[in-house]
Amino acid sequence: MxxxxxxxxxxxxxxxxxxxxxxxxxxxxxxxxxxxxxxxxxxxxxxxxxxxxxxxxxxxxxxxxxxxxxxxxxxxxxxxxxxxxxxxxWVRGGTDEVRAILPNKEEKELAVIALGNTIGTGGKPLEAPVVLIRDFDELEMKKDQLKGKIVFYNYKFNPKFVRTFDAYGDAVKYRSRGPSLAAKYGAVGVIVRSMSHSIDNVPHTGALFYDSAYAKIPAVAIGLQDADWLAASLEQGAALKVVLKTNGHFLxxxxxxxxxxxxxxxxxxxxxxxxxxxxxxxxxxxxxxxxxxxxxxxxxxxxxxxxxxxxxxxxxxxxxxxxxxxxxxxxxxxxxxxxxxxxxxxxxxxxxxxxxxxxxxxxxxxxxxxxxxxxxxxxxxxxxxxxxxxxxxxxxxxxxxxxxxxxxxxxxxxxxxxxxxxxxxxxxxxxxxxxxxxxxxxxxxxxxxxxxxxxx
Amino acid sequence: MxxxxxxxxxxxxxxxxxxxxxxxxxxxxxxxxxxxxxxxxxxxxxxxxxxxxxxxxxxxxxxxxxxxxxxxxxxxxxxxxxxxxxxxxWVRGGTDEVRAILPNKEEKELAVIALGNTIGTGGKPLEAPVVLIRDFDELEMKKDQLKGKIVFYNYKFNPKFVRTFDAYGDAVKYRSRGPSLAAKYGAVGVIVRSMSHSIDNVPHTGALFYDSAYAKIPAVAIGLQDADWLAASLEQGAALKVVLKTNGHFLxxxxxxxxxxxxxxxxxxxxxxxxxxxxxxxxxxxxxxxxxxxxxxxxxxxxxxxxxxxxxxxxxxxxxxxxxxxxxxxxxxxxxxxxxxxxxxxxxxxxxxxxxxxxxxxxxxxxxxxxxxxxxxxxxxxxxxxxxxxxxxxxxxxxxxxxxxxxxxxxxxxxxxxxxxxxxxxxxxxxxxxxxxxxxxxxxxxxxxxxxxxxx
Incomplete structure (x- = not known):
């Protein structure tokens, strides 16, 4: 060449x-x-x-x-x-925690990390049902069901992009703008599938940007294995609740x-x-x-x-x-x-x-x-x-x-x-x-x- | 492009x-x-x-x-x-061992692995003084000093090659042909610097090929950190002996x-x-x-x-x-x-x-x-x-x-x-x-x- x-x-x-x-x-x-x-x-x-x-x-x-x-x-x-x-x-202010509560009351700890710039849950756990959202189109379709819920964006990196930055560019809006778009419809928290296609369960943080037109709600990223588990559980119709606790704030x-x-x-x-x-x-x-x-x-x-x-x-x-x-x-x-x-x-x-x-x-x-x-x-x-x-x-x-x-x-x-x-x-x-x-x-x-x- | x-x-x-x-x-x-x-x-x-x-x-x-x-x-x-x-x-037949014996009788265990196709040391340790050889030119210069010795080839991967296979191609002759060329001048064993530019001390094996014109002598590869230590010690004039034990043989x-x-x-x-x-x-x-x-x-x-x-x-x-x-x-x-x-x-x-x-x-x-x-x-x-x-x-x-x-x-x-x-x-x-x-x-x-x- x-x-x-x-x-x-x-x-x-x-x-x-x-x-x-x-x-x-x-x-x-x-x-x-x-x-x-x-x-x-x-x-x-x-x-x-x-x-x-x-x-x-x-x-x-x-x-x-x-x-x-x-x-x-x-x-x-x-x-x-x-x-x-x-x-x-911005400081994380402590350890980020998310537990899923299954219908049979069993609990499962999920691998999460609060997104950068997020607010916290006010020093106490936030408990709410979870709604699985694959993309913004589905968010619009389900906008009447989101009040008081935690939105779980499970948009995946597209493996077909040879340059992985193209997959990132395609997916990162769910991290950066997803929280405010969920808040627009009354959601109280957000869990975002990590911006990655790795095979492990390590969560990936990164900045979110709040739209000042809507309430600020806390948001975390979740590891890919736990994201897959959570999505599969919700797709099978399980009525899951999640307990979310984060402590992010600005000094x-x-x-x-x-x-x-x-x-x-x-x-x-x-x-x-x-x-x-x-x-x-x-x-x-x-x-x-x-x-x-x-x-x-x-x-x-x-x-x-x-x-x-x-x-x-x-x-x-x-x-x-x-x-x-x-x-x-x-x-x-x-x-x-x-x-x-x-x-x-x-x-x-x-x-x-x-x-x-x-x-x-x-x-x-x-x-x-x-x-x-x-x-x-x-x-x-x-x-x-x-x-x-x-x-x-x-x-x-x-x-x-x-x-x-x-x-x-x-x-x-x-x-x-x-x-x-x-x-x-x-x-x-x-x-x-x-x-x-x-x-x-x-x-x-x-x-x-x-x-x-x-x-x- | x-x-x-x-x-x-x-x-x-x-x-x-x-x-x-x-x-x-x-x-x-x-x-x-x-x-x-x-x-x-x-x-x-x-x-x-x-x-x-x-x-x-x-x-x-x-x-x-x-x-x-x-x-x-x-x-x-x-x-x-x-x-x-x-x-x-070819079977390795057991663990490969090399100990350096310092002039003050202290001993240092070296990270080595026998080269593939090598013979062993006959079930007993082989003890001999070590001679540092940087390249085949130096081998020729020192050919009268090698009888009964263990030759240590310390030829390094050239970091200037952008494609690392070029560095391998440049260095691998010390592994493949080095043992027989040392045996030609009466050496009784060979230690070869591993074919690598890694930063760790893990030894790298690989095949040697004996020239049937000369005696078969046992040969091992040594990790890069230990190679550097051994070379520095010999360059400072230390009269080092090495005890080498390997067990390779063909079935x-x-x-x-x-x-x-x-x-x-x-x-x-x-x-x-x-x-x-x-x-x-x-x-x-x-x-x-x-x-x-x-x-x-x-x-x-x-x-x-x-x-x-x-x-x-x-x-x-x-x-x-x-x-x-x-x-x-x-x-x-x-x-x-x-x-x-x-x-x-x-x-x-x-x-x-x-x-x-x-x-x-x-x-x-x-x-x-x-x-x-x-x-x-x-x-x-x-x-x-x-x-x-x-x-x-x-x-x-x-x-x-x-x-x-x-x-x-x-x-x-x-x-x-x-x-x-x-x-x-x-x-x-x-x-x-x-x-x-x-x-x-x-x-x-x-x-x-x-x-x-x-x-x-």
């Missing part, structure tokens, strides 16, 4: 030059540096095992900020700084920070290139893939460039964003300040889709820009990303586009294992493979280097 | 026709069948957990044969049969079988297409990736074709090969019988590089054939294999090429995690991801379908 594309470029694009030979050689050196002396894996172990979960506003958020600041400095930033941003502080916002390292450009210092990941994680996991991987890869890109004594033409920002998971305040703040200062941001790339083996970059940019990027495929494909596709950038960098018109990009690692771990206690250091993590950094640094050399 | 290649085909090859639309639709159905109703993962659990390790000649080899025969029948073979083949029966050959299912072609029944994996595994693991994955994918390809009521034009053989690991007798027998019967084998494909996410197919065929295959890329790339490259076929099918001129092909899954598990106790069911395994079968069945429709 590589050879074929290379050949096509030669024939039709005429842009395979000595410059590309030079670029190929330098990218090879960057890759050798990362694959031989890489620090991302050790950094990830440190972040996940010594700090761990680091939700916005938590004590560990501040520890992670200090950790990131120190590592960006050590990796060789010209300038390292903290960009203040007020972040929400006042606190000041967190985006942690930023900078390499000053020596030709076009006023043109900014951003590379980043997010420093926060959910509170129920080590946040190794989401997004310890992106954070440690970002630091590794800086380290590799400095190890090769690279002086960029443009100014490169290495950003560890605050509060992606339940607010995106860090990403918004970064773009707002850039706009306020009149900065020119020519490109931004994020790694926030796991530390798995790299396969593609998706670009949110013009067709001309994507065509330009595709001419670099022969230089990057040998390291894993052999598809450059039109698509989204990462969440944290997304505000740069509407505010500054910045073209966006995201690293797309292989997605098959991602939703086995995403937002669950399975997202631990041990689920990350050293070389896969490093190759992600290799593909990122190759792209950053080319953008820096040739603009975008 | 897909869209681009598709476009290129339209412009320059003129072969995007209604036939391709029909083919794309049928491949989509095959994929949906496997991703929705796939049995490969359950079959793999059964093979690994209920039968487990199944080295040639073992009791479990026979259990696996019965298991494979039954599943090929259940999946819908027109004909299922066992092809007898005499296989070697007389026994009769095993290739297990074969067949779908009869209705247009060209005398043209054979082979798809397979190997049923045997090393004795120290469940053989989940190597090669339970290939075996269960092979059965799954048959199951999916039958589930869609597909009648092939050509005769398709689904082969579970015997004795790949330490003899390749099954693969040889299959090709020899095909030649003896004058069969016309137009294509063979193997899955024996792990059950990881599929990325490529490698082809050992003419340039014209590879070009023909590449025109199918738009049909297969959406499921993972977006590179068709020139390279090897699998080991078991390899004798078909010299004997019958058959073009060969191998599924290349992502290789980053493979040598963490390969030939070690890490190769267990839990290391296989359900969707990755299934996608491997999807890519295989798509290729088999196209070969069947259009020949090769």
């Amino acid at each position: 590589l050879r074929k594309l290379f050949f096509i470029s030669l024939l039709f694009l005429g842009d395979i030059t000595h410059a590309q030979d030079k670029d190929a050689a330098f990218i090879r050196k960057l890759a050798d540096e990362i694959l031989t002396n890489g620090k991302a894996y050790d950094h990830l172990r440190d972040l996940t095992k010594n700090i761990g979960a680091r939700l916005a506003g938590s004590k560990q958020m501040y520890q992670a900020e200090e950790w990131g600041y120190r590592l960006l400095q050590e990796a060789g930033s010209d300038k390292t700084y903290k960009q203040p941003v007020m972040v929400p502080r 006042p916002d606190v000041q967190g920070h985006n942690i930023i390292g900078e390499l000053k450009g020596n030709e076009y210092p006023d043109e900014y290139i951003t590379i980043g990941g997010h420093l926060d994680s959910w509170d129920n996991c080590e946040g190794a893939h989401d997004d310890g991987a992106g954070v440690t890869q970002t630091i590794e890109v800086l380290r590799a460039l400095k190890a090769l004594n690279y002086t960029p033409k443009r100014t490169i920002r290495f950003v560890l964003f605050a509060n992606e998971e339940n607010g995106l305040r860090g990403g918004r703040k970064y773009a707002e300040e850039a706009k306020a200062k009149g900065e020119k941001h020519i490109f931004a790339v994020e790694s926030d889709a796991g530390g798995f083996t790299p396969r593609a970059f998706s670009f949110d940019c013009s067709k001309e820009q994507l065509d330009k990027a595709k001419r670099w495929l022969p230089l990057i494909a040998p390291y894993g990303c052999n598809e450059f596709i039109a698509g989204g950038g990462g969440a944290d960098i997304s505000p740069l586009k509407p505010l500054l018109g910045t073209p966006l990009c995201e690293l797309l690692p292989d997605s098959q294992r991602y939703f086995d771990v995403h937002h669950s206690s399975n997202d631990v250091f041990e689920a990350v493979n050293k070389r896969e993590l490093e190759l992600g950094a290799v593909n990122m640094v190759a792209l950053i280097y080319l953008i820096d050399q040739y603009g975008f | 897909l869209r681009k290649l598709f476009f290129i085909s339209l412009l320059f090859l003129g072969d995007i026709t209604h036939a391709q639309d029909k083919d794309a639709a049928f491949i989509r159905k095959l994929a949906d069948e496997i991703l929705t109703n796939g049995k490969a993962y359950d079959h793999l659990r059964d093979l690994t957990k209920n039968i487990g390790a199944r080295l040639a000649g073992s009791k479990q080899m026979y259990q696996a044969e019965e298991w494979g025969y039954r599943l090929l029948q259940e999946a819908g073979s027109d004909k299922t049969y066992k092809q007898p083949v005499m296989v070697p029966r 007389p050959d026994v009769q095993g079988h290739n297990i074969i299912g067949e779908l009869k072609g209705n247009e060209y029944p005398d043209e054979y297409i082979t798809i397979g994996g190997h049923l045997d595994s090393w004795d120290n693991c469940e053989g989940a990736h190597d090669d339970g994955a290939g075996v269960t994918q092979t059965i799954e390809v048959l199951r999916a074709l039958k589930a869609l009521n597909y009648t092939p034009k050509r005769t398709i053989r689904f082969v579970l090969f015997a004795n790949e690991e330490n003899g390749l007798r099954g693969g040889r027998k299959y090709a020899e019988e095909a030649k003896a019967k004058g069969e016309k084998h137009i294509f063979a494909v193997e899955s024996d590089a792990g059950g990881f996410t599929p990325r490529a197919f490698s082809f050992d065929c003419s340039k014209e054939q590879l070009d023909k295959a590449k025109r199918w890329l738009p049909l297969i790339a959406p499921y993972g294999c977006n590179e068709f490259i020139a390279g090897g076929g699998g080991a078991d099918i390899s004798p078909l090429k010299p004997l019958l001129g058959t073009p060969l092909c191998e599924l290349l899954p992502d290789s980053q995690r493979y040598f963490d598990v390969h030939h070690s106790s890490n190769d267990v069911f839990e290391a296989v991801n359900k969707r990755e395994l299934e996608l491997g079968a999807v890519n295989m069945v798509a290729l088999i379908y196209l070969i069947d429709q259009y020949g090769f």
Whole structure:
């Protein structure tokens, strides 16, 4: 494939030059540096095992900020700084519990975890009958039966999507908007099938967003095995009640920070290139893939460039964003300040889709820009990303586009294992493979280097 | 990428026709069948957990044969049969042990496993000084110092190879030929750094091949952490001795079988297409990736074709090969019988590089054939294999090429995690991801379908 594309470029694009030979050689050196002396894996172990979960506003958020600041400095930033941003502080407030009460009074404990941003049950258990809802169409059909009930959304990941993010995109509305839509019809609580197709019973959290038009009701995610059991029981006509107890609540916002390292450009210092990941994680996991991987890869890109004594033409920002998971305040703040200062941001790339083996970059940019990027495929494909596709950038960098018109990009690692771990206690250091993590950094640094050399 | 290649085909090859639309639709159905109703993962659990390790000649080899025969029948073979083949029966004969004796008489137990096909130490421990050898050049330089010594080959996997099989190909000669080359200079035993770049200390076995010109000496593989410790100790000048005890030996050959299912072609029944994996595994693991994955994918390809009521034009053989690991007798027998019967084998494909996410197919065929295959890329790339490259076929099918001129092909899954598990106790069911395994079968069945429709 590589050879074929290379050949096509030669024939039709005429842009395979000595410059590309030079670029190929330098990218090879960057890759050798990362694959031989890489620090991302050790950094990830440190972040996940010594700090761990680091939700916005938590004590560990501040520890992670200090950790990131120190590592960006050590990796060789010209300038390292903290960009203040007020972040929400949602706390789980205790253990989440759901028990199903069968008609014969037997009880079964279900594997659940409260959704992020949910309210609690007011310090006492909430007991109500359960109604099985497969999708929003069925919600509408049954809207008159939901008053005082707990709605159980059992919408499944569609296994036919090859890219699992498509299955997530298809299903996640039941988590994010499902609670308010159930509240609209008088439901008093929600249980959502976890956003996963894993084979275990571990529940997966993630943010819900209340519609202010309706009452806020508590919501939890349920593990897939228990979801199947609950659905089968209800389909068989069992009149199940559920006892739900959660304790989520918001404390006042606190000041967190985006942690930023900078390499000053020596030709076009006023043109900014951003590379980043997010420093926060959910509170129920080590946040190794989401997004310890992106954070440690970002630091590794800086380290590799400095190890090769690279002086960029443009100014490169290495950003560890605050509060992606339940607010995106860090990403918004970064773009707002850039706009306020009149900065020119020519490109931004994020790694926030796991530390798995790299396969593609998706670009949110013009067709001309994507065509330009595709001419670099022969230089990057040998390291894993052999598809450059039109698509989204990462969440944290997304505000740069509407505010500054910045073209966006995201690293797309292989997605098959991602939703086995995403937002669950399975997202631990041990689920990350050293070389896969490093190759992600290799593909990122190759792209950053080319953008820096040739603009975008 | 897909869209681009598709476009290129339209412009320059003129072969995007209604036939391709029909083919794309049928491949989509095959994929949906496997991703929705796939049995490969359950079959793999059964093979690994209920039968487990199944080295040639073992009791479990026979259990696996019965298991494979039954599943090929259940999946819908027109004909299922066992092809007898005499296989070697090497047995480990007990626990392998290596202790390092330090100059101060302290002892350290090292994580080792005897190499497959090795002789033992004659029922008693072998004690000898150790000489560190980095590579064969150093072996030659130190050839006068090896008499009566144990040679420790510490040649490392080169992390710069992006495809880990290249690192394996570079290093494996120290395991396969290293013992005899050390014996040539009077060494009495060999310790080889495990063929891996994992971060743990688990030793990896694999076959050695004695050169009949030299004495047979016992050989073990050592875990990477202990290899690093041993090398560091020797580099610091410590006069280390090692006590080595292994018990490997051969029992007389026994009769095993290739297990074969067949779908009869209705247009060209005398043209054979082979798809397979190997049923045997090393004795120290469940053989989940190597090669339970290939075996269960092979059965799954048959199951999916039958589930869609597909009648092939050509005769398709689904082969579970015997004795790949330490003899390749099954693969040889299959090709020899095909030649003896004058069969016309137009294509063979193997899955024996792990059950990881599929990325490529490698082809050992003419340039014209590879070009023909590449025109199918738009049909297969959406499921993972977006590179068709020139390279090897699998080991078991390899004798078909010299004997019958058959073009060969191998599924290349992502290789980053493979040598963490390969030939070690890490190769267990839990290391296989359900969707990755299934996608491997999807890519295989798509290729088999196209070969069947259009020949090769």
